[in-house]
Amino acid sequence: MLEKTYDAVVIGGGAAGMAAALAVREGGHSVAIVDREAYFGGILMQCIHNGFGIHEFGEDLTGPEFAERFISRVLGAGIDIYLDTTVMDITGDEASHVVTACGKDYGVLRLECRAVVLAMGCRERNRGNVAIAGTRPAGVFTAGLAQRLMNLEGYLPGRRVVVIGSGDIGLIMARRLTLVGAQVLAVVEILPYPSGLARNISQCLKDFSIPLYLSHVVSKITGKDRVDGVEVTPLVEGNPDYTKSFRLSCDTVLLSVGLIPENELSRKAGVPLNDDTGGPRIDANLMSASPGIFACGNVLHVHDLVDYAAEEARRCGEAVGRFLSGVSAKQFPLTAGANVRSVVPNFYAPDRENVLYIRSFIVKNDAILSLQIGGSEIKKRKLAHIQPSEMIRLRLQPADFPALRDGRDNLMEVAIR
Amino acid sequence: MTEFVCIACPIGCMLTVELKGEGEVSVTGNRCPKGAVYGRDEMISPTRVVTAVVRTDSQAFPYIPVRTDKPLPRALITDLIGDLTRLLVRLPAKRGSVLIEDYRGSGVNVMLTRTLPPEGVSRE
CATH class of the missing domain: 3.50.50.60 (FAD/NAD(P)-binding domain)
Structure with a gap:
């Protein structure tokens, strides 16, 4: 049995896992990626069609081309990689997690870490x-x-x-x-x-x-x-x-x-899930209700664009870095209101930049996306066209929030009208 | 007169495109300038990026993905797919390598979109 200790272990070497691991590493922490396939890239490697990378790279790429841009960065970043290796279990407590895996090259692996990033992607219905x-x-x-x-x-x-x-x-x-x-x-x-x-x-x-x-x-x-x-x-x-x-x-x-986030491991580890998305419930740092366990990409909620999955994963990796360095910020709950099927994350941090991923319940032209705290609207945005299959992405800066008082729940509701 | 659903963005405007002789084209129904460009191109010279896989000499990775580096005129797509089935790529091969140069005088190249065997993997 091989035993190793890292600051963070990322489960899944697809777009999300690679982007998250790179961000953790760039923050100066040690990190390993575990993937059950013999190569990185996940599902992108079978998506030979084009249409990827327009937001991330400003180019129209195929799946393998998109993946290989991340793969070469991962290989040069000083990240430990375990391929052909399946994670069996996530155990431990909030001070120290243990990822137990099994693979061809090392047999049973015991990876001890302070943070785990779930990036296992999704399955098909x-x-x-x-x-x-x-x-x-x-x-x-x-x-x-x-x-x-x-x-x-x-x-x-x-x-x-x-x-x-x-x-x-x-x-x-x-x-x-x-x-x-x-x-x-x-x-x-x-x-x-x-x-x-x-x-x-x-x-x-x-x-x-x-x-x-x-x-x-x-x-x-x-x-x-x-x-x-x-x-x-x-x-x-x-x-x-x-x-x-x-x-x-x-x-x-x-x-x-349709697709379902692949959360067998998360469930086994006791990570609470969100019924609206099928992924873990997460806070403004993309951390689940199990301290030290984070999630990003399609295991968290099904994206329509890999560009956004990678962006989310990068934010997740940065948040892992802050967690490892002991930096925290106050946050308040966030919930889906009228005509909204789901919103990710489930909390917002008014002192930081937040990116919300919203799925509509309805098809509509000239809709209005409205954010309310305590019944008063803090922001609205006109949307020329919405439909359930097109995810809405909204970036919120600290300046978008009014002064919020501690001690109140300051629940923010996202609605569409 | 032909109708297209615009694909420049998710709104999907219904475009009505009319050829008015001598290369003059009128596009109506578009909400933005991108729709006019799409409607015109789709009427005069429809093109598509083509992606496919080509056989390799490897057992571990029997197929390698390829693409056209630019959109190809639609009329050539079926021919290209047929021609690709007759090729064999010897591994190792690198992403970005040109497999076919200037396909049938179209100015479009076909190139590999994946490096095989994958980088970072020690064995075949």
Whole structure:
């Protein structure tokens, strides 16, 4: 067994983990990254399409290009790296955490540290999460698994494909499959509007004349050993109208029906989670309610842009540095109000810069985002267009806050009208 | 007259684009100047950045991702995808290396987007 001691240990070597570790290291603290894959980059390495890095680097990059910019910095930063290594457990108390991991190169590892950064990313919702009736044949994949098969391992998942859900990965895969000669028969979306970016609807579906069925569901998957078709049913006022169902013959079904933060380890370590996001509840320093355990990136809440995940992770790494140096600031609670599905973080620090990531419940043009403390509005912002699939990012400076008195709860509510 | 959903930003304006002979194009329905540029380009010379994977000679990393360094005219996309299936990249290979120079006279290069084997990994 290998035993080591660090100021901080980062779990996950994707965009968030790398950005957080770099920020911790730049603050002068010792840090290690543990990742279960044989290389850094996480899910970015299978995202071979472009559209990454526009905010972070001012360039339009592919996933691997975005990741490699961080990888070369990580390799030159004096960060200890443990690849091909799976974390089993986070134990200990607030004075000292122990990350127990297991890997090919060292066997069992015991990493003692004062701070842990959770950066494990997220998982895809699967067939069990969306409950589709029918048989259980081969040929039903999540879109991200199909992406891994095609882009890293070189397998074609099928030749006649129906995509369930209009999330971005499903749209990107519809294009990818079409370009290599498979036929994508339809993208079926339960909501009356697409959940992916407009750019992807246009360049992945319209370019190839792939039909998008809005307000429709796949009501049944058929086939004995392999998928042989699906039944598609329109929704009328929110209810399936089976008299209008139709069948599509296909050999493959891809699911692009959302992502869930991957918090198995966090849960096991007793880190309290937030029901709105599926990630840990965090304060203004991105620290969970378990002192010394921080979270950033998709394990905290699902981002639509890796640029923002990396930005959040950098802020997290800086906050870890302040925690390790014993610097603190007063903070007050923050909550989601009308028409807001979630807001991260769950506290704000009026003496510092805060970045809020907000998800709307509604689709609206010319909306107003409003921040209130104790019933009075401290800031509002006009938004030309909002929808649940586009995260709203709001930066707040100390000057945005009125004088707040200690002893009061000073609860801030984020609402949309 | 053709209609496009503008993709310059998430609002998604419905653009109506009309060719008025001699390269003159009118764009309506856009809320901002970016929409006019997008509508014009999409009408006259639609282009796309193309990404794909190409086979390698390695068992550990059997495919390497590639991209066009600039947007490619849409008419050439299917040909390029076909041509890429006939290539083999020998590892080690470096991100940014040019795989195809000036594809069919388009002025567009195809380059590798990943370094394989990955840096920082000792074994294949």
